[in-house]
Amino acid sequence: MFEAEMQAEKLSTVASACLALVNECKVRLDENGLSIQAVDAANVGMIDIAVPKEEFEQYEADEELIGLNLVRFGDVVGMASKDDTVALELNEQTRKLRVETGGLRYTLSLIDPDSIHQEPTVPDLEHIATYSLQASDIQRGVKAAGLVSDHLAFRASANPNHLAARAEGDTDDVRDILVRGTDGPEETEESLFSLDYMEAVVGELPDGEVTMRLGDDYPVKLDAPLFEDAELTYLVAPRIENE
Amino acid sequence: MFEAEMQAEKLSTVASACLALVNECKVRLDENGLSIQAVDAANVGMIDIAVPKEEFEQYEADEELIGLNLVRFGDVVGMASKDDTVALELNEQTRKLRVETGGLRYTLSLIDPDSIHQEPTVPDLEHIATYSLQASDIQRGVKAAGLVSDHLAFRASANPNHLAARAEGDTDDVRDILVRGTDGPEETEESLFSLDYMEAVVGELPDGEVTMRLGDDYPVKLDAPLFEDAELTYLVAPRIENE
Amino acid sequence: MFEAEMQAEKLSTVASACLALVNECKVRLDENGLSIQAVDAANVGMIDIAVPKEEFEQYEADEELIGLNLVRFGDVVGMASKDDTVALELNEQTRKLRVETGGLRYTLSLIDPDSIHQEPTVPDLEHIATYSLQASDIQRGVKAAGLVSDHLAFRASANPNHLAARAEGDTDDVRDILVRGTDGPEETEESLFSLDYMEAVVGELPDGEVTMRLGDDYPVKLDAPLFEDAELTYLVAPRIENE
Numbered sequence: 001m002f003e004a005e006m007q008a009e010k011l012s013t014v015a016s017a018c019l020a021l022v023n024e025c026k027v028r029l030d031e032n033g034l035s036i037q038a039v040d041a042a043n044v045g046m047i048d049i050a051v052p053k054e055e056f057e058q059y060e061a062d063e064e065l066i067g068l069n070l071v072r073f074g075d076v077v078g079m080a081s082k083d084d085t086v087a088l089e090l091n092e093q094t095r096k097l098r099v100e101t102g103g104l105r106y107t108l109s110l111i112d113p114d115s116i117h118q119e120p121t122v123p124d125l126e127h128i129a130t131y132s133l134q135a136s137d138i139q140r141g142v143k144a145a146g147l148v149s150d151h152l153a154f155r156a157s158a159n160p161n162h163l164a165a166r167a168e169g170d171t172d173d174v175r176d177i178l179v180r181g182t183d184g185p186e187e188t189e190e191s192l193f194s195l196d197y198m199e200a201v202v203g204e205l206p207d208g209e210v211t212m213r214l215g216d217d218y219p220v221k222l223d224a225p226l227f228e229d230a231e232l233t234y235l236v237a238p239r240i241e242n243e
Numbered sequence: 244m245f246e247a248e249m250q251a252e253k254l255s256t257v258a259s260a261c262l263a264l265v266n267e268c269k270v271r272l273d274e275n276g277l278s279i280q281a282v283d284a285a286n287v288g289m290i291d292i293a294v295p296k297e298e299f300e301q302y303e304a305d306e307e308l309i310g311l312n313l314v315r316f317g318d319v320v321g322m323a324s325k326d327d328t329v330a331l332e333l334n335e336q337t338r339k340l341r342v343e344t345g346g347l348r349y350t351l352s353l354i355d356p357d358s359i360h361q362e363p364t365v366p367d368l369e370h371i372a373t374y375s376l377q378a379s380d381i382q383r384g385v386k387a388a389g390l391v392s393d394h395l396a397f398r399a400s401a402n403p404n405h406l407a408a409r410a411e412g413d414t415d416d417v418r419d420i421l422v423r424g425t426d427g428p429e430e431t432e433e434s435l436f437s438l439d440y441m442e443a444v445v446g447e448l449p450d451g452e453v454t455m456r457l458g459d460d461y462p463v464k465l466d467a468p469l470f471e472d473a474e475l476t477y478l479v480a481p482r483i484e485n486e
Numbered sequence: 487m488f489e490a491e492m493q494a495e496k497l498s499t500v501a502s503a504c505l506a507l508v509n510e511c512k513v514r515l516d517e518n519g520l521s522i523q524a525v526d527a528a529n530v531g532m533i534d535i536a537v538p539k540e541e542f543e544q545y546e547a548d549e550e551l552i553g554l555n556l557v558r559f560g561d562v563v564g565m566a567s568k569d570d571t572v573a574l575e576l577n578e579q580t581r582k583l584r585v586e587t588g589g590l591r592y593t594l595s596l597i598d599p600d601s602i603h604q605e606p607t608v609p610d611l612e613h614i615a616t617y618s619l620q621a622s623d624i625q626r627g628v629k630a631a632g633l634v635s636d637h638l639a640f641r642a643s644a645n646p647n648h649l650a651a652r653a654e655g656d657t658d659d660v661r662d663i664l665v666r667g668t669d670g671p672e673e674t675e676e677s678l679f680s681l682d683y684m685e686a687v688v689g690e691l692p693d694g695e696v697t698m699r700l701g702d703d704y705p706v707k708l709d710a711p712l713f714e715d716a717e718l719t720y721l722v723a724p725r726i727e728n729e
Binding site: 315318319322346347348349350351352 | 633650659
Binding site: 141147148175176178 | 562
């Protein structure tokens with residue numbers, strides 16, 4: 001069983017964060033809360049989101065795995081005002097999710113979880129450099145890179161220690177120092193990323209502090225707190241040049 | 244003769260309400276005010292609007308029937324700020340309407356009224372259920388139905404008594420209770436409408452209370468007060484299923 | 487050498503004013519400030535803009551002529567908040583312009599000035615009528631003309647003295663009196679202009695007073711003060727009918 005109530009704005013944020021990478025996803029439910037892990041079709045971007053039951057206004061669930069059409073779910077939650085409460089209720093027989101807010105009731109057909117793109121197992125990652133910075137700074141760096149190229153590098157410089165977004169265009173170059181840190185790498189490290197993926201992902205970062213972990217030709221990991229007790233993680237694989 | 248002055252915002256509202264269904268219309272003028280009845284080319288949606296001379300800042304007219312290009316008329320009235328006064332003056336010789344606001348004078352060629360789609364005679368309608376509700380509630384119901392389908396039903400339920408917008412999609416369903424009433428039908432009645440028409444029409448309802456009259460496979464009638472003394476009525480024919 | 491700092495909003499305004507007519511331009515630098523003269527490819531619209539060094543927060547330059555890609559320059563300046571300072575520095579060896587704001591550094595390749603459309607020598611113009619009016623009034627007149635036509639006339643009427651925008655469509659006409667003046671012509675004079683050019687140019691006029699100079703089948707000249715000490719001039723050639 002699954003019955004829960006949540007503020008519309010929070011549900012929208014969760015759906016929107018996932019929609020940056022995928023249109024449908026598996027949602028794991030258990031007595032402690034809800035979690036989503038999803039990878040885009042090209043296995044480049046991954047989202048990991050965990051929302052404990054404390055974030056809900058009401059929450060009760062047995063262990064369940066449901067397949068969610070995020071586009072439709074986001075549309076119906078978007079019908080509510082942001083402070084409205086949205087009630088969710090799973091019908092286990094029909095495999096439909098009832099979404100209610102005010103007098104509006106939307107009956108959403110769930111997707112067979114087995115038909116959803118399977119996330120690969122993510123190996124333990126050891127990042128060389130870790131930075132705390134504002135989401136708006138990452139967003140500006142990605143936007144600046146987009147002025148000249150369709151990919152960008154994040155470079156963790158050793159000396160002086162700073163993290164920069166860099167992009168080289170046909171004629172023009174951009175470098176945007178995102179943060180000057182103290183916990184940088186011993187040697188300068190750099191990884192190259194697709195602009196499309198980075199734009200999609202950083203656009204969904206909540207305002208405020210983000211933790212960014214980097215390596216050399218290595219996935220970038222972005223961790224941001226969500227609401228009071230939830231956590232959002234994005235992982236984006238690098239583009240390897242000359243391979 | 245016809246010479247009148249009206250606040251730009253009011254004139255824009257009248258033009259816009261008509262544009263929901265038609266691009267040109269016949270305007271009947273007489274000493275008491277202005278009225279428009281128009282039906283779209285498919286004879287599905289009808290508008291009836293009556294603006295007594297009290298709504299004008301100045302008004303003088305003999306009996307006249309003019310054909311108005313609503314798109315052009317709306318464009319020129321839209322040039323004025325909403326509190327500006329717009330002056331209208333008919334030149335009976337040239338069949339042109341002079342539209343003036345501030346230093347701006349627009350000379351609008353009128354259309355031969357005989358060339359405009361003729362409204363059918365509307366039979367007296369006897370609706371079974373009548374509801375008073377907010378325009379914003381109808382708008383939300385129509386929008387919600389649009390998430391899953393290109394048509395929607397308005398259902399007047401007998402017991403418990405309420406009015407709902409309903410739509411069935413290929414996989415998902417929507418039901419939005421618009422108002423819980425006391426003046427419902429003895430039996431549940433339902434009529435089906437094209438989403439396109441309902442979107443166009445409810446988008447033009449002024450904020451505030453609307454009277455909605457329904458039947459079973461029957462036209463829906465929407466009445467809303469306009470300004471102080473004017474009245475706006477929309478009538479939309481149902482889609483009959485299985486015929 | 488060229489090194490300067492300016493408020494982002496001012497730099498954006500200068501770039502945007504030029505972009506109304508051209509995508510690239512020559513910028514003349516000397517110890518007193520910066521100036522731009524540019525003509526569009528069809529030799530119809532010309533911009534003349536002079537920004538003395540007093541408008542800069544810091545300014546140092548030898549005599550230089552640089553070719554600027556205005557689209558890219560506008561994009562990177564647009565990355566800054568309007569109160570941010572943007573630093574410009576010319577590298578004379580590489581012929582690149584370094585544009586910096588905050589941690590963002592954009593390296594902009596300059597264009598060979600000889601490859602840029604050469605402005606024709608503008609003969610001394612003797613205008614017959616001169617009006618002082620608000621930019622918003624010119625903008626409204628141009629917009630009103632666009633309701634019915636793709637060109638518009640500015641007419642300086644002798645008696646009563648006023649300046650009007652006029653346009654004749656297939657069925658409808660527009661006349662918008664822009665200002666009633668005292669310094670009009672002895673006889674009524676009129677020139678016809680392309681709507682596209684006038685829209686582009688008047689959209690960039692800063693809020694406030696503009697000086698408009700007219701003749702008969704003659705270029706229109708628009709002068710507007712820019713910031714404290716800078717000056718913006720647009721010149722648009724007339725369309726000559728029946729030739």
